[in-house]
Amino acid sequence: MEVASFQRLCYLLLIGLVILVSIRSWFLHVEETNFIDCSIYSPWCTFKNRFQATSNIFLDTQRPTSRDHQTHHPHHPLDPLTIQEINKALSILQSHPPFISSFPAIHSLVLEEPHKPQVLNWKKGDPLPPRAASVIAFSQGHSHILSVDLNTAQVTLHEINExxxxxxxxxDDVAVALSTPFADAEFNRTILARGVELADLTCVPLAPGWYGAKEEGRRLVKVQCFSNRGTANYYMRPIEGLTVTVDVDQKKVVHLSNTGSDIPIPKAQNTDYRQVAQNDPPQMLPINPISMEQPKGPSFQVENGHLIKWANWEFHLKPDPRAGVVVSRAMVRDSETGRMRSVMYKGMASELFVPYMDPTEGWYFKTYLDAGEYGMGLTALPLDPLNDCPRYSYYMDAVFVAADGSPYVRPNMVCVFERYAGEIGWRHAESPIWGKKIREVRPKVTLVVRMAASVGNYDYIIDWEFQTDGLIRIKVGLSGMLLVKGTPYKNMNQVPKEEDMYGTLVSENVIGVIHDHFINFYLDMDIDDSNNSFVKVHLTKVDTSPGESPRKSYMSAKRQVVKTEKDAQIKLKLYDPSEFHVINPSRRSIVGNPSGYKVVPGGTAASLLDHNDPPQLRSAFTNNQIWVTPYNRSEEWAGGLFAFQSKGENTLGVWSDRDRPIENKDIVLWYTMGFHHVPCQEDFPIMPTVISSFDLKPVNFFDRNPILRASPNVEKDLPICRPASAA
Ligand SMILES: [Cu+2]
Structure with a gap:
């Protein structure tokens, strides 16, 4: 053998050895460490969440409630599929002729909700409408949409997404995405060249978005990695500039981008947010233990696991793998007649768009659609009793479906609790100067439904808060970690003035990159009945005539019933304001006003991206803050049913541009809440929660203040508690 050939052979053998050792060492670490039980926490092990060789994982699996899901039966038409029903759907799919030779991966298997009239006409005690499963499966490059009738054991619909x-x-996709780079010699060489040992590596699978033909026609995942040495907060230690693009069906690396070899990995010191890692006491006076006590227990009831009854409210609640939670059939009791009245047929988070504002190689694609790409429910981990939710909370489990079609339980995914935060429901005091001693105050107690999704580095806390005055507040809290970028700079005095860092230097060698969060809510309002209208109540300045009044101007409210969808594409304007009502034109109050609810925006933000920017095309639902569409069973996800790598051709923006009639029809209100996030040092190493909200507030729905007859607090009725340790 010639010397050159011998050298080539040795070189090839060496590469082969490196690959074998890499794969083996990675899988050995997975086996040897105390890895999360994926039979229970399956999708937790997937998606944008950590997937790592070494275990820094702590999960409090304490279960305040214990339910036997194996024997659970549905009691309400909207109850989620039970374990038995999921298994039945699976067996029907397994004998479905197109799937007999090759069973697809199950990406979603949930209740196919009965048609709306069936649900509306159903009364407690009636037999349930036929139960069916809605399935999304993937096989050999095709996305399949199926309906499975569980009563007849038939597949009643089978379409391919065109x-x-x-x-x-x-x-399984994520496991492929994260293991494939380890079989790539260049990846291994790059990691070692960056001074990171493979055992210290934590990689995350990132959705690639859509940026034209180059990446179309194949399912791609962009893998980026971090060093977890010395910290649980590996997100603060990026291996900057290394992006591995993996074809998860071909199981191969299609591209490796390595642009940051001169950027150091930020230090681990002071990045750990866990209590065990805090060595110094907080610099503040201590706060005594605090809790809301309910010696008589909570006032709400949970009927058959999903029907919540509290004060004057009643609604159906279920976990959902994509939306997180779904609130259905929300009804409030009329304060005068005592009759239950419909407010909302269905409400849920529909999509969550998070674009990062850095156009460079390793960052431009970070424009996530978290609900459609990762699932708000699938990424919602068990809540932490006493910290996520107060004492006396009710915890609801989710039953989700793994890729092989098998059901698993996600315990304590949703909590329900009463909240008293010292707020006031209504009040008035009269000065004694008028001869009347009046001081009437009513405390405000609310009911909260809460879930928290941990979509990789970010945590989204979503609350649905019900008030006795008829108001529903939808609140979103942001916490967790910034997605950060490594930089050579340790101090702002090193940064050239003309350089755009695309963010803020939040620690040495760490840039918090500017980004947005837009969360869209689907709100199928049914005020007193399904047929409703959308009304813009335009507030305008009216000038008085000369001599008419000492005043030159006043503000007037002009009502306009909106006829079609395009006129209901609303951009909020501070200096040209309107109120936005959903009314029932057929239902009048005692003095003749149509009964209604208005959507009341809170702090929010609008997307500044170009409308033709690829991520904005996919997320056109952020082009307006409010939309109204006619009810359509197939239009539920603002970013489209198939959001992963989509072009956005079947999304809310496109549906609304059809300009369909919406007057006196069954209509759906869509509200997009936005956050611009310019990171700051306080966001490091973990962000204090930032909250925004919007309200659905009754307008002329009740004939008068519905909590007029609410009771004040009286000292003798309230519990006086001692610390548990003193009891
Ligand atoms: Cu943010």
């Missing part, structure tokens, strides 16, 4: 986009990644 448009762009793919379903949510499965755990």
């Amino acid at each position: 448009g762009s986009g793919y379903p949510i990644l499965t755990r």
